[in-house]
Amino acid sequence: MVGAGLSGAVIGRELADRGHEVTVVDSRAHTGGNCHTERDAETGVMVHVYGPHIFHTDDEEVWNYVNAYETFLPYKNRVKTTSNGQVYSLPVNLHTINQFFGKTMRPDEARAFIVEQQADTSIEDPQTFEEQALRFVGKDLYEAFFKGYTIKQWGCHPSELPASILKRLPVRFNYDDNYFFHKFQGMPENGYTAMIDRILDHPAITVKLGTSFASDMAREYDHVFYSGPLDGYFNYSIGRLGYRTLDFERFSYAGDYQGCAVMNYADEDVPYTRITEHKHFAPWESHDKSVCYREFSRFAEADDIPYYPIRQVREKALLGKYVELAEQTRGVTFVGRLGTYRYLDMDVTIREALDAARGFLACRADNRPVPAFFQKPL
Template sequence: MMNQEFDVLIVGAGLWGCVVARELAEAGNRVLILEARSLPGGNARSQRHPQTGIECHCYGAHIFHTSDKRVWEYINRFVHFNDYRHTVLTTHEGKVYFMPLGLALINAFYGTALRPSEVPAFIAEEVRRAGLTGEPRNLEEQAISLVGRPLYEAFIKGYTQKQWNTPPKDLPAFIIRRLPVRTDYNVGYFSDTWQGIPAEGYFGLFERLLDHPGITLRCNTDYLALRDTFPADLPVFYSGPIDAFFGYRHGPLPWRGLRFEWETRDERDYQGTAVMNYADADVPYTRIHEFKHFHPESRLPYESDKTVICREFPADWKPGDIPYYPVNTDASAALLAKYQADAAACPNVVFGGRLGEYRYYDMDKVIARALDQVHAWMDKVK
C-alpha cells in the first residue's frame, strides 16, 4: 500500500477522525483516512431510507446539542441545523409521561397539581418516607435518596435494569451522581444553548467535512491488518479501540452493546414523536425511534404514507461486536490505565475519540477534543 504521498494517517472516519482530517488538510497536510466500515460517519452516521427519503440514524438517534460557541461555529461551517427540539416521552404501565423528571411528569404521575415552589419539599418528603440512612451503597439506594421510591420504581428501576442487564442494587452508586428534578413544565430534554439536526443530514455533514483536496478516504480498510506496511515515523491519529491497538495484551476493555430492529410501516405516523422510552422491565427494548419526526422543517418525510421506526435493545457485548457504552468500573479503570501507559510510549500516535480514549463523549465534546488534540499536535511539530 502507498505511504510516501501522505503526511499523516488517520484511523477511523467517525466524527473525531473527520474533524482531525479537515483541520490537518486545511493546514496543508496530505491526509489519508482509513475506515473499516463501508462508509464514513462512525456511530453518528445516517442514511436516507430508500423508499421514503427519511433520514435514519444507523446507530441510534443522534441529536446535536452544545453550549460551546467554538464547536457550534465550527460545525455550522459545514451544515445548517433545523430547529428540532428534543423531547422524550416515556411509557410506564400503559401511560405516557413527559421526561425528564419535572412538573409535567410529577403532576401526571402523582395526580397532583403542584406548583414550582412546592416541588423541592414534595420530593424531600418522598425521600424521607423511603427511610434510607447512611451513604447510598448502590445505584438503587442512590436514586431513591435523590427522588424517593415511587419515581425510582416507575421510571428508573426497569430502564436501568434493561440497560445494564443487572439489578440496580448490584450496580455502583456513582453511575447516577445527580438526578435533577425540574420545577417547571419545560420538557425540552437538553438545556444547551444550541441544538438541532443537520438539515443536510448527518451523511451530509460527513461528506462536507471530508470534501477537501488534501483528504483521501479509504473505506473497508482495517488499519490494524495493514499497520506494518506504513513507515514507523508516519504520524498516526488513531480513533479505533485503544485495547485493539495493543492486541488486547492486558485483556479487552468491557462495553455494553445495542441491537436495533428496524421496521418500515404502512402508516403516516406511528408514535407522534421522535423518541419514546419504555420504562418497564417487561418490555425488552428501551426505546423506539421514529425518524421522520427529526425533520420538522422538511415536508418530504411527512408526505410519505410510510414511516420508519427502530426498536433499541440493550445487549451484552463481546470483542468483535460494535462497542456502544464503556462500562466504567474500578476494574475497567485499572485496565484502561495500563493501556494509557502503553499509549504514552507511542510518541507518533495520537489516541482520540470515544474508542481511542474509552470514554463516552457526546458529539460536541468529540469535536472540541479533536480540535484541541490536533492543534496541540500541529503546534508541537511546527
Template structure:
C-alpha cells in the same frame, strides 16, 4: 509536507483530518463501508426518510465555538428533543418535570410544593451514594426511581443498578417546572440534510485519501512512515486485548415501516422491565421540516458487546478501570500515536465533547 494517518472517520478523526489537511497529507482508514462513524445518516429506501443508522443523534452544546465550527459544514435546524416514557400503560414526559410529578402522583403541585414533596420522598439515610441505585434513591425516592430508572437501566446496562457506579447518574434531571426539553444546553439542532453531509464536506480536501472497508491492526501499518498517527478505535483492540477486553454495551435495532405516523413523537422510552426493548425512535420526527406519507421506526435493544459488535457505551466498572490503567501505561510509551474519541479514551463523550477535544488536539500539530 507532513503525513498523518487517521484511524476512523467519525467526528474525532474527521475533525483532525479537516484541520490538518490544508498543509499536510492525510491518510484515513475506515473499517466500515462509509464515513461518519455512528453519526452516519442515510435515506431509507422504503420511505425516503433520513434515518440515523446507528441511533438518534441530536446535536446540543453550550460551546459556541463548536456550534459555529459545525455550521461551516451544514445548515443546522433548530430542534427540541421531547422524550416520553411509558410505564405501566401510562405515557409520561422526560426528564422528570412538574407535569410528570403531578401526573404520576395524581397531584396539582406548584413548583415549591413539588420540590418539598420530592425531598420528603428522598432517602435521607444515604449520605454518600455508592452506586447508581443509591444515587437515585437519595434524590427522588423509591417510587420515581422504580418507575423511570430501575427497569430501563437494567435493560440498558444488563445488570442491577446496584452494580453500576453512582457517577453514571451524576445529575438527576428533575425539574420543578413544565419544561420538557430533554436537553439543558442552549444550542440544539439537527443538520437539515443529515450528518453524512457534514463528513463529506469535512473530508473533501484533495490532501485527504480515504480507504473504506479497511480494518486496522497493528501489523498493517508502518508507523515510521507517518509524522503522527491518530487512533479513534477501541483502545483494547489497538493492543490486541493483551490485558483483556474492556466492557461495553452495544445496541441493535428492529426496523418497522408503516403508513402515516406511528407514535407521534421522535423517542419514547419503555421503562417496564418486562418490555424487552429500551425505546422506539421514529425518524420522520427528527426532520419536521420534511413531509413523508410513510414512516419508519426502530425498536432499540441493548446487550453486551461481543467480538463482531459495534461498541457503544463504555461500562467503566471497577475491573474495566483496572484494565484501562494498564493500557494507559502502554499509551504513554507511544508519543507518535494520539488516542482520541470515545472508544480510544474509553469514556462517554457527546458529539460536542469529541469535536472540542479534536479541535484542541489539532492545534498542537498545526
C-alpha cells in the same frame, strides 16, 4: 487518521488546512462512524443508521464549526416514556409528578412533597445509582422511571452502578420537557454524513473506505491518530475492555407510529429500552411513511459494535494497563470515544479533536514529542 467519524474528520481537516497530507482509513463502507445517516429508499426518511444522534452544546466555537459545514435547524429533544401502561414526559418534571401522583401541585408544593414524602433523606452521601435516585426522587418515581430502564440499559442492578451515572438531580419542578439544558441545539438539515463528507472534502485528504488498519501501516506515515478501540490497537493482548452494544429491530409503518422521536419503555418486562421514530428527528420534513427502531442493549461480544464503555472496577484496572502500553508507543495518538474508552457526546468529541489537532501542531512547531493522549482516559 484511523476512523472516518468525527474525530478523524475534524483532526484531518485541521491538519490538511495547515499543509499536511492526510489519509483517512475506515473499515466500514461509509464515512461518519456511528453518526452515519442515510435516506431510506422506501420512505424518504433520513435514518440515523446506528441510533439517533442529537446535537447539543454550550461550546460556541464547536457550534460555529459544525454550522460552517452543514445547516443545523432547530430541534428540541422531547422524550416520552411508557410506564405501567401510561405515557409520561421525561425528564421527570412537574407534569410527570402531577400526572403520576394524580395531583395539581405548584412548583413549591411539588418540591416539598418530594422532599418530605418521597425522598430518602437518610442517604446523606449517595454512592450508587440506586441511592442517588432514592435520595432525590424517592422509591415510587425511581421504580416507575429509572429502575427497569437502567437494568435493561446496563445489564445489572442500579445498586451496582456508581452514582455518577445519574449526573444531576433527575427531576424538574417546572413544565420544561426539553431533555437537554444546552444553549445550542439542532439537527443537520441533510444529515451528519453530509456534514462529515464536507469536512473531509479537501485536496490534501485521501479517504480509503473498506480499509482495515493494521499496525504496520503506521510505518508509512509521520503520525497516526487512532480513533478505534484502544485495546484493539494492541490486538487485545491483555484482555478486552467491556462495552455495552445495541441491537436495532428496524420496521416501517404506514403513518405516524408514536407521535414523537423517542419513546422509552421503563418497565423491566418490556425487552427493549426504547423505540425511535426517525422522521421526527427532522420535523421540517414531511413523510407519509415512517422508519422506526426498537432498541435492545446487551454486553458487547468480540464482533459487535462497541457503544457504551462500562468503566467499572475491572475495566478501569485493565484500562490502566492499556494506557501504560499506549504511552510507551511512539508515533500514535489515541482519540475519540473508543480511543480513550470514554463516553463522549458529539460536541465534546469535536472539541477534543480540535484541541488534539492544535496540540499536534504546537508539538511539531516546538520540536516536542506528540503525546499518546491529549485527553487522559483515566
